[in-house]
Amino acid sequence: MEFQDTIASLKEIYQDCVLCPHQCHVDRTHGQLGICRLPAKIIMDCALAHHGEEPPLSGTRGAGTIFFSSCNLGCIYCQNYQISHKAGGRELSSPALAQVMLGLQKQGCHNIEPVTPTPQTPLIMEALLLAREQGLKIPFVYNCGGYEIPQIIKMLDKMVDIYLPDFKYGVAEDGAAFSSVGDYPHYALESLKEMVRQVGDELEMENDVAKRGVIVRHLVLPGRLENSKEVFRLIKRDVSTSLAVSLMSQYTPTGKLQNHPLLGRRITAAEYNEILDFALDLGFDNLFIQEVSDDNLLPDFDCENPFQ
Numbered sequence: 001m002e003f004q005d006t007i008a009s010l011k012e013i014y015q016d017c018v019l020c021p022h023q024c025h026v027d028r029t030h031g032q033l034g035i036c037r038l039p040a041k042i043i044m045d046c047a048l049a050h051h052g053e054e055p056p057l058s059g060t061r062g063a064g065t066i067f068f069s070s071c072n073l074g075c076i077y078c079q080n081y082q083i084s085h086k087a088g089g090r091e092l093s094s095p096a097l098a099q100v101m102l103g104l105q106k107q108g109c110h111n112i113e114p115v116t117p118t119p120q121t122p123l124i125m126e127a128l129l130l131a132r133e134q135g136l137k138i139p140f141v142y143n144c145g146g147y148e149i150p151q152i153i154k155m156l157d158k159m160v161d162i163y164l165p166d167f168k169y170g171v172a173e174d175g176a177a178f179s180s181v182g183d184y185p186h187y188a189l190e191s192l193k194e195m196v197r198q199v200g201d202e203l204e205m206e207n208d209v210a211k212r213g214v215i216v217r218h219l220v221l222p223g224r225l226e227n228s229k230e231v232f233r234l235i236k237r238d239v240s241t242s243l244a245v246s247l248m249s250q251y252t253p254t255g256k257l258q259n260h261p262l263l264g265r266r267i268t269a270a271e272y273n274e275i276l277d278f279a280l281d282l283g284f285d286n287l288f289i290q291e292v293s294d295d296n297l298l299p300d301f302d303c304e305n306p307f308q
């Protein structure tokens with residue numbers, strides 16, 4: 001099989017883990033844990049037809065979202081912290097995960113969308129290969145936090161149809177303050193370049209559903225407008241203004257963050273619109289935007305599903 005050598009090479013990385021820029025160099029096959037706290041196993045939280053993604057991903061029947069436990073970024077404001085800040089969950093074999101993927105296709109989902117795949121990439125790709133052999137046809141969406149190693153992304157060439165990376169920080173100091181990584185812009189930009197090299201900067205659609213390409217997500221944080229502007233400047237400078245960018249407004253302070261001096265509030269409509277205008281002025285015209293009012297509420301996040 002064309003990709004089996006790549007899967008084998010990816011699985012070897014578990015023994016000296018450099019799957020993400022933390023480069024922990026731990027042997028996850030022998031019980032050592034790095035920053036993500038994950039062993040060399042698939043640990044899944046739940047899988048469901050997700051109707052809250054961008055329209056080309058959710059379509060009419062939902063994205064086939066599979067939430068994996070833990071993450072390689074520990075953002076203090078994570079909107080999904082119940083899943084991504086813990087390494088517990090259901091342990092699955094690659095063949096079992098392949099069946100979950102096939103089940104989502106049977107349910108009518110438009111794609112398979114792992115969240116967050118980065119620390120579990122080798123076995124997720126092994127499962128994808130098995131599912132493809134058993135009839136999986138729908139696109140595979142790599143929904144990651146953007147803190148990626150370009151060389152690892154390069155290994156996914158021709159296996160990933162749609163990349164869905166965050167680009168959280170253009171200002172490195174904000175990455176250090178809020179996600180404990182001072183080199184986020186460098187890795188986000190270099191990995192984005194590799195993603196675009198593989199699948200192009202135009203989002204290919206069929207019947208209003210994405211088939212191939214890249215959608216970058218950026219969550220506007222309260223008061224951090226220079227950070228947001230720098231994200232767009234970097235993408236324009238080094239990648240393309242043709243890229244589809246999802247400009248997200250739903251930041252909500254959770255728990256202790258409600259008293260955080262910088263992040264203790266939602267963004268205002270004026271802040272969101274300032275970033276939107278900035279992006280448009282730079283030439284980005286393929287934007288997914290959200291309605292923002294100064295009293296809107298975060299939609300409930302639902303993870304009830306048959307695969308839990």
Ligand code: SF4
Binds near residue numbers: 026037
């Ligand atoms: S995937 Fe986990 S163990 Fe591997 S380098 Fe990243 S944080 Fe460290």
